[in-house]
Amino acid sequence: MSSDQELIIQFQQSINKEAVFTQLVQKHQQKVYYQIKRMVLNHADADDIAQLVWIKVWNKLDGFKMESEFSTWIFRIAYNETLNFIQKQKKQGGKLSNDDLNTYENASGSSDEPKSTEIQIALDSAIKQLPEKQRIVFMLRYFDNYDYEKIAGIMGTTVGGAKANFHQAVKKIEKFVKKL
């Protein structure tokens, strides 16, 4: 598969943009979707936001100057779209639909010790209760192994700001889990 840079140049010069765009979607769709889903915790919302993100990419890709990595750029669009969505939901007084906590009990099976399920539920709640910025930094850092520079690029913040958010997130999770 071609690199992002090659695909973007092809897109910007090509008449048949759809074919090149499809390649970009295929290459990045999973990471974009997962980043969104971790924030909204719901497939229907994540799917809607992902579509909005890709439409924005389609509309703006001709003007993309490759000053940053394509993945950073698209994750930043995804991050902003997700924040907009969450803020709209909050204004409308709606709550983000959280997965039923019983999911873990069902998923963990009968062999798991009760204590383990309890911690799992606590962890789930702790991460879900983190402010959006702290939650996304925690996810990107711990699960996606991103460096702070890239995280700062996605969130439009400084490296120091990203580090501070990660530390606050971990402290809050620790406090939450220790309550058990």
Place this chain on the structure above:
Amino acid sequence: MERESLQQDQEWVESIVKKDQLNRFNLTNTDAPFNYFESFPEKMNKRIQLENNKPKNSILKIIFLNPYAKIAVAATFILILGGTYLYNTPSTKKAVSEQISLQEIPNEEIINYVNNNESIAEIDLDLVINKENASLENLEEIEIQNIQKAIIQ
């Protein structure tokens, strides 16, 4: 350096919560319905074709999407409507038409009228009539009193 820092951060998290629990959390929140990613690019292409066929945002649409522009357009409309209504009300029309008719009376006719009415003849109307924007409406109270005195005399 960054690798070490990443490892340190991950170890710190894993000292609080077990790694398998974190992984389970990640798995639960990074799943998607069956065949979702296989069908998504095609769905996106269709959506983009729809977007491309949509008419571009017209100026009117932009105006009506912006709340401040909406207020400005509404205020202008009300001003135009109100102004037109006030200008065309019967009382305004009457006043305007009276003003025009008085202004349109030639001086000669007024002088003839005064000459034919002796009581007013003695008043030096020329001064009043030859004034700028001369009209009966423009007579000041003192002038009216002078006319009254002249009539009595």
